[in-house]
Amino acid sequence: MALCITKLIIFSLLCTSAILFTANSHTFSRSLLPEELGLRKEKLSHLHFYFHDIVSGRNPTAVRVAEAQMTNTSTTLFGAVVMIDDPLTEGPEMSSKEVGRAQGIYALASQHDVGLLMVQNYVFTEGKYNGSTLSVLGRNAVFSEVREMPIVGGSRLFRFARGYAQARTHWLDLQTGDAVVEYNVYVFHY
């Protein structure tokens, strides 16, 4: 009996989705003018903020979620994967105004230096950029003075975004690994 009911539910779900799909247009692709999406002149914006990577204490914003067996014996921590929800602030102090968060992953991807694979979204919460995001995908050799990472896209005010981010360590506690990093981001968008 239970099996029959389950089958019935699955059957009705399938029917419902079938009806929804057929109600949609069958056009797979078409050309359109940029104006039809409200796109006018491309702009170049410069964003400046501080990124707080807190790995120690009771409220870390960066947590290691995976590692390899050999990570502990690697001088570059090769194989560690860290999930972050790091505050982005206007000034270098944690108490200064939060303008967004950096959410995503960094993974220790180099066997010869401390080189991170950065896969993150900057989720802005301030002013007109509230709710808009930028996506970063790049390499971050953390002990280099300036690290440059591509901005590969964005959402809402940052649709069609492309550009780059430059990171400079502002403060680093070698004991705990906590760090504050200054970011300058340059993006083209509409």
Ligand SMILES: *[C@@H]1O[C@H](CO)[C@@H](O)[C@H](O)[C@H]1NC(C)=O
């Ligand atoms: C690595 O070291 C940490 C701390 O000493 C330990 O908790 C963890 O289990 C170790 N991981 C492996 C894969 O050996």
Ligand SMILES: *[C@@H]1O[C@H](CO)[C@@H](O)[C@H](O)[C@H]1NC(C)=O
């Ligand atoms: C940002 O947007 C959210 C959701 O719309 C809203 O709750 C929040 O108050 C906004 N924040 C600012 C600083 O405008």
